[in-house]
Amino acid sequence: MKNFDEWNEIKKNIHKKETILKFSKRDIFFINLGQNIGYEQNGVGDEFLRPVLILRKFNKRFFLGVLLSSKNKNNPFYYKIGEDSFAILSQVRTFDAKRLSYFVKRLNENKFFEVVEKISDLLPKRESGLTSNFVKESISQNNNNFKLYTSTQRDIKVGKNVVIVNPSNLYECFLDDNVFVGPFCEIQKGVRIGKNTRIQSHTFICELVTIGENCFIGHGVMFVNDLFSEGKPSSNSDEWKETKIGNNVSIGSNATILPVQICANVVIGAGSVVTKDIIESGIYAGNPAKKLRDIK
DSSP states (O other): OOOOOHHHHHHHHHHTTTOOOOOOOEEEEEEEEOOOSSOOOOOTTTTEEEEEEEEEEETTEEEEEEEESSSSSSSSSSEEEETEEEEEEEEEEEGGGGGGGEEEOOOOHHHHHHHHHHHHHOOOOOOOSSSSHHHHHHHHHSTOOOOOOOOOOEEEEEEEEEOOOOSSSSSEEEEETOOOOOSSSSOOOOOEETTOOEEEOEOOOTTEEEEOHHHOOOOOEOOOOOOOOOOOOOGGGGOOOOOOOOOSSSOOOEEESSSSSOOSSSETTTOOOESOBBBBBEEETTTTEEEEOOOO
């Protein structure tokens, strides 16, 4: 039998609290959860406590959190985040910070974003590129020939403070600290992007590309790793060529970068086509790109 009367007395005192603990994203706190209805999780003990992982801080008084448990019920809604700690993915809700009782620890960043992705996977997704009615009609008419793929981020490794704007398609790549990726980008496997680099929207970065630190890649920049040497695209990745971009390189919108080496401290003008290695810093533009002048 749930003891709502005892919890109501404690809840009155919590509501009167004047001191509110400071908290941040990724923090794990024990909170005064209380007695709840039906299948909702309850707190335990005299203070009706339960651990919570803070997913999003809205302000100093209000946050979104997912409740934690020390027990695994072996169902898809329990996700392991520690030796004896499981996020209950189906128990996500908002909380007032007055409920915070005491701090436990801050969760590892990679594990935190794994939890966020698992929660996101539970939500319905709208098919990208086509309206829902058109997609349903096409699938019903061509159910044996039609495949629909949705942009996603899969098996990527990131540093601190990385921002990715959806819809974008990234997989098996590495983004270092403070990298920004705008919408409608594709970054393929094996790509490495250095610290503080910004990738603007509609850019395509293929396999075998490495981009240095403090770079700027403008809108709609296309990287190429296949030179069509046999008059058609090669399906043999051994024939593809790599591209390496040094630090402090800025590439203007709609530029095309063939497999080349570009040294540090270079500016590539918008719409340029880079066909040969650039080994001297400066400003380059044209098709093919040529040096116009030194950087002042």
